[in-house]
Structure formats: structure tokens, C-alpha cells
Amino acid sequence: MSKNTETVTIAIIGMNRIGKVHYQNLSSMVNVKIKYICDVVADQSWADLYPDVEKIVTDYHEALKDPDVQAVLICVPTDLHPKITMEAAQAGKDIFCEKPVGFDDDQIMQAYHTVQETGVKFATGFNRRFDKNFRRIVERRENGELGDEQILKITSRDPEPPSLDYINHSGGIFMDMTIHDFDMARYITGQEVDSVYVAGGVMVDPQIGKAGDLDTVLTTLVFKNGMLGSIDNSRKAVYGYDQRIELFGSQGMAQADNVTDTTTTYSGAQSVESDKPMFFFLERYLEAYRKEIESFLDAVRGKHEVECTFADGIKAIRLAQAAKESALTKKPVKVKDI
Amino acid sequence: MSKNTETVTIAIIGMNRIGKVHYQNLSSMVNVKIKYICDVVADQSWADLYPDVEKIVTDYHEALKDPDVQAVLICVPTDLHPKITMEAAQAGKDIFCEKPVGFDDDQIMQAYHTVQETGVKFATGFNRRFDKNFRRIVERRENGELGDEQILKITSRDPEPPSLDYINHSGGIFMDMTIHDFDMARYITGQEVDSVYVAGGVMVDPQIGKAGDLDTVLTTLVFKNGMLGSIDNSRKAVYGYDQRIELFGSQGMAQADNVTDTTTTYSGAQSVESDKPMFFFLERYLEAYRKEIESFLDAVRGKHEVECTFADGIKAIRLAQAAKESALTKKPVKVKDI
Amino acid sequence: MSKNTETVTIAIIGMNRIGKVHYQNLSSMVNVKIKYICDVVADQSWADLYPDVEKIVTDYHEALKDPDVQAVLICVPTDLHPKITMEAAQAGKDIFCEKPVGFDDDQIMQAYHTVQETGVKFATGFNRRFDKNFRRIVERRENGELGDEQILKITSRDPEPPSLDYINHSGGIFMDMTIHDFDMARYITGQEVDSVYVAGGVMVDPQIGKAGDLDTVLTTLVFKNGMLGSIDNSRKAVYGYDQRIELFGSQGMAQADNVTDTTTTYSGAQSVESDKPMFFFLERYLEAYRKEIESFLDAVRGKHEVECTFADGIKAIRLAQAAKESALTKKPVKVKDI
Amino acid sequence: MSKNTETVTIAIIGMNRIGKVHYQNLSSMVNVKIKYICDVVADQSWADLYPDVEKIVTDYHEALKDPDVQAVLICVPTDLHPKITMEAAQAGKDIFCEKPVGFDDDQIMQAYHTVQETGVKFATGFNRRFDKNFRRIVERRENGELGDEQILKITSRDPEPPSLDYINHSGGIFMDMTIHDFDMARYITGQEVDSVYVAGGVMVDPQIGKAGDLDTVLTTLVFKNGMLGSIDNSRKAVYGYDQRIELFGSQGMAQADNVTDTTTTYSGAQSVESDKPMFFFLERYLEAYRKEIESFLDAVRGKHEVECTFADGIKAIRLAQAAKESALTKKPVKVKDI
Incomplete structure (x- = not known):
């Protein structure tokens, strides 16, 4: 065999x-x-x-x-x-x-x-790396179609906050939620982040604030190559799971828009209605979860290297730690190495 | 001067x-x-x-x-x-x-x-020839980007029927409304129509039927070069003035979609809403009417030929006449020359 | 169990x-x-x-x-x-x-x-009935959001023609290709067709014509309730598998657009590029094929009735037979009952 | 009269x-x-x-x-x-x-x-306030359809940098270019900004850096009501004038997308192409400039108050000044009052 x-x-x-x-x-x-x-x-x-x-x-x-x-x-x-x-x-x-x-x-x-x-072999479970929409951005970048990378923008909003119990054990929004976006920032650009600056607040649920956490966050990234990045997070978007990424460079821009259940629209007397984004991660990343595991199994089989390494897992944590510090100090914070 | x-x-x-x-x-x-x-x-x-x-x-x-x-x-x-x-x-x-x-x-x-x-000099007032969206289709065709023309599709629906008094003096739906689409069929393709076949009905207002007219019509065009065309008309689309054209050829397809007032969408708890098409011809063809007259004045000045001739005006009528006959005989009808 | x-x-x-x-x-x-x-x-x-x-x-x-x-x-x-x-x-x-x-x-x-x-139990394999985009149109209709049905439009174009050998045994374009659209016409509207009129030609490959078949067809449907329908087929669309359906009624319109692999666009110096439609039926209807079989198995288990019956299969053939006759006689043809 | x-x-x-x-x-x-x-x-x-x-x-x-x-x-x-x-x-x-x-x-x-x-009477010439797409966002907000405002995002990129001579007399990117976005931030949200934080660089043209200016800037806004904002600027987007605004709130999100010349797309063998955004401000804001002057004339006539006041003009400068300081100090900076 x-x-x-x-x-x-x-x-x-x-x-x-x-x-x-x-x-x-x-x-x-x-x-x-x-x-x-x-x-x-x-x-x-x-x-x-x-x-x-x-x-x-x-x-x-x-x-x-x-x-x-x-x-x-x-x-x-x-x-x-x-x-x-x-x-x-x-x-x-x-x-x-x-x-x-x-x-x-x-x-x-x-x-x-x-x-x-x-x-x-060790693979970290950042499933979004296996989303075909985001991969298409990476392909465009690797093909040179974007030229020099200049601005990365990530919108990442959940449809509803988790339970307070979950929040209390989550490690905070940066470690639980933004950590995906931090990994995406590195994956999409192929670059390392030098420093982060966070502006955040509690706008969704005061209980989240009482638990010492934030629910709405805007994170600025300055990469080691000088390019800039922005991540905006909210724990609650009434219209569903908002997962968009845009990479702007000297030769063009690639944008991954939200994914909807159907392409079917309705033109009525008031407006033209189309589907909301898919509800949450289980729907949106259904296929990505599958590909993630297939990739891991193929790495086990020796067909290719692990696609998301232990180091990747740690670097995302370093970003989350820097973000947490910036939210406290209200100053830009250097990201530590592994 | x-x-x-x-x-x-x-x-x-x-x-x-x-x-x-x-x-x-x-x-x-x-x-x-x-x-x-x-x-x-x-x-x-x-x-x-x-x-x-x-x-x-x-x-x-x-x-x-x-x-x-x-x-x-x-x-x-x-x-x-x-x-x-x-x-x-x-x-x-x-x-x-x-x-x-x-x-x-x-x-x-x-x-x-x-x-x-x-x-x-004589110019016929087919304003839609001056719509920039439709002109873009003609540009694509003339650039050879569509290859051999094969299928033309025109959707042309009004937001509301005119008064019965107007209908009684309009010459009927083909002479009043579809005539624009007949002219578009010739303009967009650059081809002449050989025969038409009409299927129609009265679905919007029985009074229109009593007046001897139709309010919903599907017209099949067979062009002299063998290509096919379809025009669908309704006197009443609740979502506004529906004006779309699509030209399909061996090398590609050009599609002009409806025009909206703004690009602004609203993502709410139920759906993502965008603007309906602009209400009616005064809004949608505002700029086309202006360009039509500018073109006529420049023709008067001798800067270029008239863009929509008397012959064009008559040929559209020949199409309307054939369509009317087809609606009565329920058979395909040859289009007469001028 | x-x-x-x-x-x-x-x-x-x-x-x-x-x-x-x-x-x-x-x-x-x-x-x-x-x-x-x-x-x-x-x-x-x-x-x-x-x-x-x-x-x-x-x-x-x-x-x-x-x-x-x-x-x-x-x-x-x-x-x-x-x-x-x-x-x-x-x-x-x-x-x-x-x-x-x-x-x-x-x-x-x-x-x-x-x-x-x-x-x-007998189920006919019209897989498109299980496409979620088309089902959404049916849901809108059944919810009354479209009002009285007036115009159905189906665009159905293949990315490339089958082999001549396949064509020779296919029963012709109506029995092989349009038959899906005939079934969709009945499924989407919930109505029966009274007569069809066909205009067609050979534009893709002269060999198809020599084989006695057509490769480009425009079919007009008149339903028993008076509503109108149009189906346009081509054996070859360079941009991929074009599968769109639009149902227009007195209260609104539902449109199922093509499905693409990703939502990712590229804004470059010349244009904004988005994905072509998925290549062909194995890609576009991947999920529909699965649901079709799941539905059949559940029918075998007695959980629900068969969703697409033997009678549905025969009625689509009756439409194909009428279309073939119309293509030959160049006249509208009544559709026979089972 | x-x-x-x-x-x-x-x-x-x-x-x-x-x-x-x-x-x-x-x-x-x-x-x-x-x-x-x-x-x-x-x-x-x-x-x-x-x-x-x-x-x-x-x-x-x-x-x-x-x-x-x-x-x-x-x-x-x-x-x-x-x-x-x-x-x-x-x-x-x-x-x-x-x-x-x-x-x-x-x-x-x-x-x-x-x-x-x-x-x-004194009106400041912030033309973008009169863009109908952006006004639609304000309408949605004023109608309460967005709920509590939480995140504002403005993308504002020019198609090409001005001459170095212009840059030398422009007062810098914040006073010349971002100033429009600062005014938009106040206009779209109806809120005042408390502090700004800037991350910026020179990525478009090193000469701009030698002139002591930046050409790529990411600005974080913290509003007095706690909500967050992000503005990203570039002096050069190869695909044209990129002018998008998105306002996210507890009940929904309104997004104004770019404006294109036509709605006409081309489906070819490689991709589906649509128009780039309009080239630059003279094209995109053609109508806004007209409405701006009409509004001023009506204010002169006493029909309504001036829509964009001297104070608005000064407040935008205060934001630009704070941004400039933040770019230098690399810290968040409080925005001064008039």
C-alpha cells in the first residue's frame, strides 16, 4: 500500500x-x-x-x-x-x-x-487556514498579483457571545477569538507582526465587562516589513458570522467576502434581499474543518509537512498576549518571539 | 466659431x-x-x-x-x-x-x-441606445470579446402600467413598450431580425385585456444570421423598472444589470438588503436622455452622423407589427423590410 | 431500530x-x-x-x-x-x-x-430539484412572497458539448439536456405546461448539426394557468456551467444566480475579477446529488413520499417530445399528458 | 419672488x-x-x-x-x-x-x-457629506436601524499620489487627505472623537517620505461615546478611487460600497469581470459637488441651515493635528476641542 x-x-x-x-x-x-x-x-x-x-x-x-x-x-x-x-x-x-x-x-x-x-508531528488547529476563500487570497499574493503588501484588513465578528461561564474560562477575547485572526494575519500575509495596538470596549454585554473581558475590539498591527493591519472584532453581529479578509498591495487587492447559504435573492416592493452570512463557524468552516484534518492525516502519512505548526500556535499566542497588554496599557506593545 | x-x-x-x-x-x-x-x-x-x-x-x-x-x-x-x-x-x-x-x-x-x-437630418428618439451600461455590451461585442453572437436576452418590465386612457392611444404594448426592446435587439447585436414569435397574456390588469391589449409578453426573435433572442415584458414589476440585457456569444457573455440609486446595503437580523432598481425611465435613463440630445445636436452641427436613424425607427415598427400579428395568429411571423 | x-x-x-x-x-x-x-x-x-x-x-x-x-x-x-x-x-x-x-x-x-x-417506490433522478438555491425559489413561492406567478426564466448552458458519440445516443438535446429544465419548469412553478415553441440552431459545432441535433435552443413555455416561461440552452459557455432560474410574480421576483467556488475577488488595474460559475454538474450539484439519494433512502424507509415521481419523469419526456416536434414544425406544439 | x-x-x-x-x-x-x-x-x-x-x-x-x-x-x-x-x-x-x-x-x-x-453664513467644503451612498448610512442610523453604534470603518484610497510639489504644500496626508475621512467619521456617526492612534508608513513613493510625509496610514479612532473607528488610507490604489464606509451597530450594519461607471459585467474564459471603482473624486463625487453647492445656495437663501459648518471644518483639523502628533509620538493622542 x-x-x-x-x-x-x-x-x-x-x-x-x-x-x-x-x-x-x-x-x-x-x-x-x-x-x-x-x-x-x-x-x-x-x-x-x-x-x-x-x-x-x-x-x-x-x-x-x-x-x-x-x-x-x-x-x-x-x-x-x-x-x-x-x-x-x-x-x-x-x-x-x-x-x-x-x-x-x-x-x-x-x-x-x-x-x-x-x-x-504536531499540527495546530487553526481551521481558517483551510478556508478556500482565504486560500485564494494567499494564491493571489504568492502569484505576485498583489505586488508589495501594504494593508491587511480582517473583520471577524461572531453572531452571538458565548455563555459567561465559557467566557470565564476562555482566556479572554484575544486568546479565545482574536487568536484566529492573529493566525490569519500571519498566514494571509506570510509576514510576522512587530507590534500591536488595541482599542477596545464592552458594548455587547456589561456582564462580559464585569468578567474582566472586552467584547468589541479594534487591533492595529504593524508588521516587521512595515506593512499595516487592522482587525475588528465583535462578540455579536445580528446578521450572522462576519468573516471577511482583504489584502491590499501595490498591484491590486484581494477580498474574501462572507459566504451565504444560497445565491438566491428576492426583489420585493421594498428592497432586494439576499442571504445573511452563514450563521456561525460550524456552518461557515464545515469544509475547512474537513480539509484541516485531511491535511493532518496526509502529514502523518508523510505526504507533506504539517501546514500549521506548533510554532504557529505559539506565535498566535504571543500576539494575543501583546494585545492583552496593549488593551491594559493603552499603548502599542512589541510582540515577543517564541 | x-x-x-x-x-x-x-x-x-x-x-x-x-x-x-x-x-x-x-x-x-x-x-x-x-x-x-x-x-x-x-x-x-x-x-x-x-x-x-x-x-x-x-x-x-x-x-x-x-x-x-x-x-x-x-x-x-x-x-x-x-x-x-x-x-x-x-x-x-x-x-x-x-x-x-x-x-x-x-x-x-x-x-x-x-x-x-x-x-x-432625422433622429429617432430611442433613448436606451445612449445608456452607458448597454453601450458597454456593444463595446465588448465590437471588440470581439463575445466571439460569434448566439443568444440575446432582454428583460424589460415597467414598475406600473400606464392609465387605461394612455393604453387606448398607445398602439398596444408592442408599439408602445416592446418597441424599445426591438430597437435594443437590433442595436445590441448589430443584426437584423428575421422572424418573431409571441406568447402573451393579461396578468396585470383585466382592463388592459378588455382594451384589446396584452400586459405580459414573451417574444422570441430569430435573427437573419441564425442567432436567437428573447424579450420578456411586463407592465408591472413591484420592485421597480427592470431593465437588463445579456448578450451571449462563443467567447463570452456581457450582461448589463439594473441600476440602483445607491451602493449602500443593510445587513439586518433577517437578510442583507440592497436598493431596488431605479423607479422608472425618468430616473434610469436620465443621463441617456441627455446624451441622446447631445448626440442629435452634434449631428446637426455635422460632427457625426445621426446615431439612430429614421430607418431604425421604421424597422422597430416592423418588428412591433410582426409581434402583434404573431400574438394574434399564435405563429411565428416574418419581419417585413422597410 | x-x-x-x-x-x-x-x-x-x-x-x-x-x-x-x-x-x-x-x-x-x-x-x-x-x-x-x-x-x-x-x-x-x-x-x-x-x-x-x-x-x-x-x-x-x-x-x-x-x-x-x-x-x-x-x-x-x-x-x-x-x-x-x-x-x-x-x-x-x-x-x-x-x-x-x-x-x-x-x-x-x-x-x-x-x-x-x-x-x-420509484424516484426519477432529477438532481436539480435538490439544489438549495432553486429550493429557495420554491420556498418563496410557497410562502406567497411572489404573488401570482407570471414569468419563469431558466438559463441552462453547459461548459462544453459532450462527445459526438454521446450525442448520437443521447436522444437529442431536448431529451438529454433540456429535459432537466423541463422538470425544473414544473418543479419551480408547481404548474403544468400547456404548449411549447422552440427556436433553435447549430452554433457550437457543425458536427452536432450533421448528427441531426441542435446545440443552441430557445424554448417558450405557455403554462396551463396562462403564465409564460423561457428556457435558453447552449451546449457551450466558455465561462462555465450557467445555471440560473428566475421566477417573476405579481408580488416579487426570486432569482437563483450561479454558484462560484469562492467569494474572493481581485481588484486589479483593469477590472474587478470574480470567480466564474463552477465548472459543470459534478461540481455545481455535488450536494444536490447527495440530497437526492438521501431523499430516496428516506422514501424507502417510509419517512416521506418520493419527491420526484415516475410521473414527473414521464411528464418531462412529454415536454421534450413536444419541443422536438416544435423544432421540426417551427410551430407551437401542445404537450401531451402521460 | x-x-x-x-x-x-x-x-x-x-x-x-x-x-x-x-x-x-x-x-x-x-x-x-x-x-x-x-x-x-x-x-x-x-x-x-x-x-x-x-x-x-x-x-x-x-x-x-x-x-x-x-x-x-x-x-x-x-x-x-x-x-x-x-x-x-x-x-x-x-x-x-x-x-x-x-x-x-x-x-x-x-x-x-x-x-x-x-x-x-459659512460652509466648509466637505463634499463627501453630499454623497448619496454615505447619506443612506446616516439615514439608516437616524432611523434606528443600526441600534447602538459600535464600529465605524472607512477605507479611503486615492488612485495615484499627487505631485511632490503638491505634497510639499498640502500640509501632509492628514491635513490634505485623511481630513475628509475625519469629517466623515463625525458625520456618519454623529459622534465626536476622543482620541486617535496612527500607524503609518511610506510604501508608495520614497520621495513622499523624504518630503517628511506618509503615504499609507491606518488610524484608530476612539469616540467619546466609547465606540471605535478605523480609517485606512493609501495614496495609490491601482484599481481606482476606493471609497467605502461601513457602520456597524447592535441592530445591523450599513455599508456603502464603491461606485462604478456601469453595471455591465463580462463573463469570459478566465473570470467574471466588473468595472473598477470610478477613477477619482471628480468622477465619484460629481453629483456630491453639485449638491454641496446647491445646499450652500439654499442656506444663503435662508431655506435651511448650513449643512457643514465652520466648526465642522475646525474639528476635522483638530483630528488631523492629533493624528499627526500620534504618527510622530507613536502613542494615542487626545483630540483637542475647537
Whole structure:
């Protein structure tokens, strides 16, 4: 059997919302065997829910010990990412880890070094890199059609804020939400950010402010090559999930607009109506999630390098940390290296 | 003074809706003198309405006799077009005549021959030829970007039907409304139509049916070069004046979409709303009406040929006549030559 | 196990292009077992291609004899559709049959009556009914947002003509290509067509003309309720698969525009460029094909009625037959009932 | 004669590019008499260029002394604005003054107080306030359709940089170019700005940097009500004049997109092409310039208040000054009051 079509045996660790997204995609792919689902609250009844899965366990160490398992998907809460990463790396498993790669810097760096030492593959789960609309911008840039890059603009607004409980454990808007846009800023431009400046406020829900977080943020990026960037975030857009990116350069501009469910419009007595953007990430990035996992599996198979590395995961965190500091100090803040 | 900027002295004959449109445009142009306004119901009070105009008369013959007058605009009811055309031609005046150029075939042809014999210039008022969106299609075609022409599609729907009184004197939908589309079919393609087939009905107002007319019509055109065309008309589109043209060829397609007042959209909780098409012809073709008259004045000045000729006016009528016959016989009908 | 999630055991009969499309979709669905693939040219090597399939046979009668098989997908050449339909119905299998349901009228009607007598379920494969853009038009109509239906317009152009060999066995453009649009005309409007009138030509490839077929066609529909319709077809649009539908009524208009791969545009020194329509039916109707089969399986499970019936399949043929006659006689032709 | 249609007698002071724009508009309006054109380089030959104008003079004081003159348009270089404003105000003339209202703060404030004391009307020439697309955003906001305002985004890019000579006398990008966007920020939101933060660079032409100016700028606005704003500027967009505004609020978003010459698209073998934005301000704001002057004339006639006041002119300068300081200090800067 050729390397390209080799069956990969995996374990999913953590079966909350995002674990289920990956499960759905994996279960319809060929040449993948989901041998384990690991979740602390798993019980007997899960066998019916996941009939294709060989073992459903509460302790993920079982999967790590199984020599059949080549790769794991880490979909547990963020604070556990570094610990499991280290254990999986030491067990020789390739790793797909959801974003962010951790909260605690020391733990993250320890995990990072362990991954480097063991030589396992590690992919960070920034799904938007696999959105075909955004990829088209990168293609235009790489083709030279944009000339010298000058201004990046990212609009990223959620349709509704998460629960306060979620917010309290999210690490704050920069670590939870803007972190995607920080990764996009690096991915779309192919450039590193030198400093960030944040203006933010609480406009959606005063409870978010009481929790010490912001819900509306405007972030200015100055890149190392001198180009400029702007990210605007809101936790609540009544018209849906607003995900637009625009890259302006000396030779042209590429713009990825929102994605709608249909192309069908209605011309009535008052106006011409078209669809709102798709509701939220599960709809908008349905295909991107699938491609993300396909890309990881192909990296495991050795077909290509991991497309979004551990370093990428850490650099996005550095941007989030700088942004958080800027929001506090109300001054531009240099972005630290890994 | 160069020919290009020569002041042209004109008379407007007939001061209903369309006469006023031309007056508005002319009164803001340089190098035009509106010496006469002629209208059977004109009275003293009109001097205040048209302060720039030297003479306001009820009998247009006064204007025809005045050697200062170089050109006349014929904006009276259609049945009078041929008679006034002949008198103006015999008086040596250049003529801009509103569409259609007449109702009675014998009168039209008599006027046509008189114009030919006297050598005066004659422009037919098909304003849509001067719409920049439609002109862009012609440019694409003439540049060869469409390749061989294959399918023409014209959508032409009014926002509301005219009064029954108007309909009774309109000559019917083909002579009043579709005639514009027939002219567009020839202008956009640069081709002549061989035969037409009509399917039509009364869907907007039964009174229109009682008046012996149709209000919803689908016309198939077969051109002499074999290409196909389709025109769909309605007397009433609730969303406004629907004026779209699409020309499809072996190398590409050009499409002129509707024109809106603004580019401003509203994304709300239900949908994304954009402007309806502009309300009606006075709004949509505002600029086209102006360019139409500028083109006529430049033709009078000798800067270029008349852009829409008497023959064009007659050929559109031949199409309308064939369409009317097809609607009655429910068969395809050959289009007669001039 | 509830009826809704019951596993359905099927056989695919015919494994050419469309058979493979259905196979791809079925193989990623849960609660479906593809027990047989039947194809006259199948051989041992197919076991590797279709590893999930239990039996790969050259004679479909094996599948018909197997009591496990609940339903068959008939994906063989059209002339065989009625025969296999009858055999499958007599074997008590539910049937999904690709369009058109046959060529020979007597055979079709014999199959139709057999299906009625045996009471098996029969779905005709008009995939476009399952396109979400077109469904949105139907929703608007059913919600009353369009008011009284007045004009239907369908644009349906392929990106490139099929091979001459295919054309020679296709039954002609009306039976092969326009038949989809005829079904759409009925589905979108919910109305029956009274008569058709065709104007057509050979503009894409003279070889198509020599084969006795047309490649560019404009079809006028007059519906039984008086509303009008227009379908324009071309075998070759250089810009891709052009699939647009517009339904105009007394209260508004719904329009389904083409679908593109991305929403990403490029503003350069010459123009603003956006994506062409998706290349062809496999791309544009990817999701529709999947939904079509899901709908059939749910009909087999008894969750709902078949969405596109045998009668629908025959009525589309009646339209194609009337169109073919109109193309020959150059007159409008009444559409026959089943 | 009613106040509403009263003829207004004016003088144009300064006949460079923008003076000519206003002349063109005024010369096609009724009820306006351009009695004077004043320009230091005017000579006899101008009589042919401006045949409707009674007096063409090199010394604008002649116009100020003439009791017939009701209003003046100040279209001279910016450094002269305050001086002429004061003289005109003291002569009792109503004033339309091009932006910016001056360079020197003391002079500006002296002029401002003189205007207040004399009670003459003073309009600042921020033409974009009269763009119908942007007005539609304001209408949506005033109708409450946007809810609480949260994020303003302005994209404002020129198609090409001005000459270096122009740049050297322009007062810098904030005073020359962004000043329009600063006024828009206040006009669109109806809110005052508290502080600005600028990130900028020289990316278009190093000569602009050598002249001590920037050519690419990203400005963050924090408004007094807490809402956020972003303005991105470039001196050169290869695809034309990019003028977009988006206002996001708790109930919806209004977006004004670029304006194109036509709605005509071309679908070719490579892509679907549509028009670039209109080339530059003379094309895009053609109608806005006209409405701006009409509004001023109606203010002179007493029909309504001046729509863009002297205070508006000064506040935009305060924003430009704060931006300039922020660009130097690389810190957020509070905006001063008048």
C-alpha cells in the first residue's frame, strides 16, 4: 500500500463540540481508523453513538499505550493541552491539537521542546487556514498579483457571545477569538507582526465587562516589513458570522467576502434581499474543518509537512498576549518571539 | 466659431412629459438656444415656466417659418409625427422625433421619403441606445470579446402600467413598450431580425385585456444570421423598472444589470438588503436622455452622423407589427423590410 | 431500530459516471449498505476500487434475486431503463432511476404501469430539484412572497458539448439536456405546461448539426394557468456551467444566480475579477446529488413520499417530445399528458 | 419672488481645479448669477472661457466691495483661506470655503470669531457629506436601524499620489487627505472623537517620505461615546478611487460600497469581470459637488441651515493635528476641542 493511501489509526481525546466535528469528518473518510474515543465522561451508551469506534475509554492513557495508534487529536479544555501533548509526544504519537495550544507559557514551551525532541508531528488547529476563500487570497499574493503588501484588513465578528461561564474560562477575547485572526494575519500575509495596538470596549454585554473581558475590539498591527493591519472584532453581529479578509498591495487587492447559504435573492416592493452570512463557524468552516484534518492525516502519512505548526500556535499566542497588554496599557506593545 | 461648438437654435414641438425632459436637458447645455416652445395649450403663464425661451406659441408653423430655427424636436402624440416631420423637412429643419415615428404606415413612408428627398437630418428618439451600461455590451461585442453572437436576452418590465386612457392611444404594448426592446435587439447585436414569435397574456390588469391589449409578453426573435433572442415584458414589476440585457456569444457573455440609486446595503437580523432598481425611465435613463440630445445636436452641427436613424425607427415598427400579428395568429411571423 | 434510521440495503446497477457519483455519496452515508455493484464490464479488479461492497457482479439479476436488497439504483444507458425497472418492480425492489426514464414510449408506459401495480417506490433522478438555491425559489413561492406567478426564466448552458458519440445516443438535446429544465419548469412553478415553441440552431459545432441535433435552443413555455416561461440552452459557455432560474410574480421576483467556488475577488488595474460559475454538474450539484439519494433512502424507509415521481419523469419526456416536434414544425406544439 | 427660488449673486475666488468644478455646476443651475471670477492670473482671454460671467478680475476685493454680491466661494490655496474669510465676512458676504479652512491655528480662530461676530453664513467644503451612498448610512442610523453604534470603518484610497510639489504644500496626508475621512467619521456617526492612534508608513513613493510625509496610514479612532473607528488610507490604489464606509451597530450594519461607471459585467474564459471603482473624486463625487453647492445656495437663501459648518471644518483639523502628533509620538493622542 502506498504511503499516500495508508490507513491512519487515531484516537480522539476529548469529545466536546469540536471533538464531535472532527469525529463527523473522520467517520466519512476512507483510510482512517478511529480506534479510540477518550473522554472522562464517556460511558457504555456511547457505543451506540459511535458505532465505528473500537474502544471508548475514559482514560486517554490507554490510547497512548496502544502501539496501533499513530496519531491523536487533542480536543480537551485548553489548560490540558500541554500536558497531553507531552505525554503523546513521549508515546511517539503524532499530534493534532486544538487552538490555543495552551494557557501557561512555561507549560507550552515545555511541550514545544518535548515535541521537538521526540520528533513527532504536531499540527495546530487553526481551521481558517483551510478556508478556500482565504486560500485564494494567499494564491493571489504568492502569484505576485498583489505586488508589495501594504494593508491587511480582517473583520471577524461572531453572531452571538458565548455563555459567561465559557467566557470565564476562555482566556479572554484575544486568546479565545482574536487568536484566529492573529493566525490569519500571519498566514494571509506570510509576514510576522512587530507590534500591536488595541482599542477596545464592552458594548455587547456589561456582564462580559464585569468578567474582566472586552467584547468589541479594534487591533492595529504593524508588521516587521512595515506593512499595516487592522482587525475588528465583535462578540455579536445580528446578521450572522462576519468573516471577511482583504489584502491590499501595490498591484491590486484581494477580498474574501462572507459566504451565504444560497445565491438566491428576492426583489420585493421594498428592497432586494439576499442571504445573511452563514450563521456561525460550524456552518461557515464545515469544509475547512474537513480539509484541516485531511491535511493532518496526509502529514502523518508523510505526504507533506504539517501546514500549521506548533510554532504557529505559539506565535498566535504571543500576539494575543501583546494585545492583552496593549488593551491594559493603552499603548502599542512589541510582540515577543517564541 | 468652429462647427463643433456652434450654437444650435431649436424649437420644441409638444410640451408633455417627454418634451419637458428634453427641455430640462437643453436648458442646462451650452451652445443651444431654445427659441420656440410650441404647444396647442400653451398660454401666457408659460413665460414664467420657461424664462429662457424666446417665443412660446400654440402653432408650430411659426417655428417652421423662422429661418433662425435649425432643428425641431417632435414630442407631440404619435399620430402627428409623420405630418410634422414632412412639414419640418420641407422647411429644411433637422428633426429629432420621439418614438414611434408614427402609426400609419403610408404616412410614415411618405415622411421617410420626404426626409430623404429634402436631405434634412432625422433622429429617432430611442433613448436606451445612449445608456452607458448597454453601450458597454456593444463595446465588448465590437471588440470581439463575445466571439460569434448566439443568444440575446432582454428583460424589460415597467414598475406600473400606464392609465387605461394612455393604453387606448398607445398602439398596444408592442408599439408602445416592446418597441424599445426591438430597437435594443437590433442595436445590441448589430443584426437584423428575421422572424418573431409571441406568447402573451393579461396578468396585470383585466382592463388592459378588455382594451384589446396584452400586459405580459414573451417574444422570441430569430435573427437573419441564425442567432436567437428573447424579450420578456411586463407592465408591472413591484420592485421597480427592470431593465437588463445579456448578450451571449462563443467567447463570452456581457450582461448589463439594473441600476440602483445607491451602493449602500443593510445587513439586518433577517437578510442583507440592497436598493431596488431605479423607479422608472425618468430616473434610469436620465443621463441617456441627455446624451441622446447631445448626440442629435452634434449631428446637426455635422460632427457625426445621426446615431439612430429614421430607418431604425421604421424597422422597430416592423418588428412591433410582426409581434402583434404573431400574438394574434399564435405563429411565428416574418419581419417585413422597410 | 426506528424506521427513520433503518439501514437500507441497495444495489447499484450500472457503474458509469453517474453510478460512481451515487457510489461516492452512498459510501460516506451511515445506515446504507451497498451490497451489490452490477456492471456488464465489472471484473475482479473492482474489488479494490469498491472495498465496502459485498458483491460485484456482471449480471444485475443476481441482485434482484437477493431478498436482502431493498432498493436498486438504475444507472445504465437510457434504453435499458424500462426493462430493468420492470424486472426490479416485479422483484419488489424500490427503484431510483436516472433520467430520462426511457426512450421508447410503449416501454416507458409498460414500466410505469408495472410500478403502479407492484406498488414499489420509484424516484426519477432529477438532481436539480435538490439544489438549495432553486429550493429557495420554491420556498418563496410557497410562502406567497411572489404573488401570482407570471414569468419563469431558466438559463441552462453547459461548459462544453459532450462527445459526438454521446450525442448520437443521447436522444437529442431536448431529451438529454433540456429535459432537466423541463422538470425544473414544473418543479419551480408547481404548474403544468400547456404548449411549447422552440427556436433553435447549430452554433457550437457543425458536427452536432450533421448528427441531426441542435446545440443552441430557445424554448417558450405557455403554462396551463396562462403564465409564460423561457428556457435558453447552449451546449457551450466558455465561462462555465450557467445555471440560473428566475421566477417573476405579481408580488416579487426570486432569482437563483450561479454558484462560484469562492467569494474572493481581485481588484486589479483593469477590472474587478470574480470567480466564474463552477465548472459543470459534478461540481455545481455535488450536494444536490447527495440530497437526492438521501431523499430516496428516506422514501424507502417510509419517512416521506418520493419527491420526484415516475410521473414527473414521464411528464418531462412529454415536454421534450413536444419541443422536438416544435423544432421540426417551427410551430407551437401542445404537450401531451402521460 | 419667493425666498426659495431667489437668484443668488456670487463670486468665485480662485479658479484652479476645484474652482472650475464649482463653476461648471453653478453655470448649469438656475437662479444663480456668477457675477465675478477672481483669480490673480486671470486675463482677457478668460472672457471666452467663462462667457456667462460678468466680471473677470485679478483682485477679489472688487467682488467684496460690490453690494450685489451675496456670497463668495473661496477656492484659493489653503493658507489664504482665513484672510479672505475675514475680509469677506467683514464685507457681509456669505462664505463657502474649501477644505481645510486654513493651516495656521491662530488665523483660523481669528477668522472663526470674525464669522461669528459678523453673523455671515459659512460652509466648509466637505463634499463627501453630499454623497448619496454615505447619506443612506446616516439615514439608516437616524432611523434606528443600526441600534447602538459600535464600529465605524472607512477605507479611503486615492488612485495615484499627487505631485511632490503638491505634497510639499498640502500640509501632509492628514491635513490634505485623511481630513475628509475625519469629517466623515463625525458625520456618519454623529459622534465626536476622543482620541486617535496612527500607524503609518511610506510604501508608495520614497520621495513622499523624504518630503517628511506618509503615504499609507491606518488610524484608530476612539469616540467619546466609547465606540471605535478605523480609517485606512493609501495614496495609490491601482484599481481606482476606493471609497467605502461601513457602520456597524447592535441592530445591523450599513455599508456603502464603491461606485462604478456601469453595471455591465463580462463573463469570459478566465473570470467574471466588473468595472473598477470610478477613477477619482471628480468622477465619484460629481453629483456630491453639485449638491454641496446647491445646499450652500439654499442656506444663503435662508431655506435651511448650513449643512457643514465652520466648526465642522475646525474639528476635522483638530483630528488631523492629533493624528499627526500620534504618527510622530507613536502613542494615542487626545483630540483637542475647537
